[in-house]
Amino acid sequence: EAGVTQFPSHSVIEKGQTVTLRCDPISGHDNLYWYRRVMGKEIKFLLHFVKESKQDESGMPNNRFLAERTGGTYSTLKVQPAELEDSGVYFCASSHSGGGQPQHFGDGTRLSIL
Amino acid sequence: GQQVMQIPQYQHVQEGEDFTTYCNSSTTLSNIQWYKQRPGGHPVFLIQLVKSGEVKKQKRLTFQFGEAKKNSSLHITATQTTDVGTYFCAARSSGSARQLTFGSGTQLTVLP
Numbered sequence: 001e002a003g004v005t006q007f008p009s010h011s012v013i014e015k016g017q018t019v020t021l022r023c024d025p026i027s028g029h030d031n032l033y034w035y036r037r038v039m040g041k042e043i044k045f046l047l048h049f050v051k052e053s054k055q056d057e058s059g060m061p062n063n064r065f066l067a068e069r070t071g072g073t074y075s076t077l078k079v080q081p082a083e084l085e086d087s088g089v090y091f092c093a094s095s096h097s098g099g100g101q102p103q104h105f106g107d108g109t110r111l112s113i114l
Numbered sequence: 115g116q117q118v119m120q121i122p123q124y125q126h127v128q129e130g131e132d133f134t135t136y137c138n139s140s141t142t143l144s145n146i147q148w149y150k151q152r153p154g155g156h157p158v159f160l161i162q163l164v165k166s167g168e169v170k171k172q173k174r175l176t177f178q179f180g181e182a183k184k185n186s187s188l189h190i191t192a193t194q195t196t197d198v199g200t201y202f203c204a205a206r207s208s209g210s211a212r213q214l215t216f217g218s219g220t221q222l223t224v225l226p
Contacts, residue, residue: 035216042120043157043202043216056213091156100145100206102159103214 002026004106006092012112018080021109025074025094031055032075033095033103034067038088046090049075050097061086079111087113116141116207120217128225133190135220137203144206146186147214148177152199160188193224 005024013019025032034046046065047057051072060067064083069075079086089110093103120137127133137146145164149157161170163179163186170177174197176189186205190197200221204214 033214040219040221042218043204045213045215048213058213093157100147100162100164102147102162103204104159105149105156107156 004092004094004104006090006106006109008109009107010110010112012114013082014114015084016081018078019082019111021077021079021090021092021111023075023077023092023094023106025092026104028096029094029104030072030097031095031101031103032069033093034075034077035091035093036088037091037108038085043091046077082111082113084113087111116205116215118203118205118215118217120203120220122220123218124221124223126223126225127193129195130192133193133197133222134187135201135203135222136185136187137205137217138185139205139207141184141207143183146179146206147204148186148188149202149204149216150199151202151219155199157202190222193222195224195226198222198224 007022030051032049035043037043045059048055049069052069066078089108091108093105095101095103118139147162148160151157167181168179174191178187200219202219203217
């Protein structure tokens with residue numbers, strides 16, 4: 001099966017600009033997660049979709065971040081306006097329904113804010 | 115919120131030596147998963163532990179879940195250069211939804 005794909009792989013933008021990250025989960029996976037890893041630190045949870053609904057968005061840092069999953073397929077994560085501290089690697093992961101399912105990660109988007 | 119402490123942050127070993135990374139939580143965990151991220155790659159699921167005191171093995175890797183379900187360890191016997199990468203534990207607390215809390219990771223370097 002095709003894995004989780006993320007686009008772009010790398011984005012360099014200036015502070016104040018807008019960036020949209022995209023994630024295509026594995027087909028059939030209802031659960032979709034966004035994570036962020038900053039400067040070699042831990043992978044921090046941002047939010048979790050079940051199909052098109054936001055199940056948990058407690059990890060979203062502030063209202064400059066907007067995630068959507070229209071139709072319950074791919075998801076986008078928009079940062080507007082971007083700030084320096086938003087730099088990091090943004091990972092998307094997906095999993096089947098059911099407790100304790102392994103999460104399959106994409107290769108991530110490396111976001112650099114100048 | 116839940117925190118998972120993982121040590122050490124870095125570990126350098128000679129090829130053939132053993133390696134262990136530890137994770138600790140202040141709260142009882144529902145289960146714990148382990149992931150490996152190769153340099154430049156993405157986290158890849160290794161295993162999940164659910165039962166108190168559970169021990170699972172994958173070739174040279176041994177995973178343990180503490181009796182109190184608050185700590186876990188990953189031990190690699192006789193490391194090889196292919197073991198290089200960052201190992202993360204990821205825990206789900208009892209009663210929570212599917213959110214995973216990741217440890218900070220242990221970056222393993224294996225010297226030939």
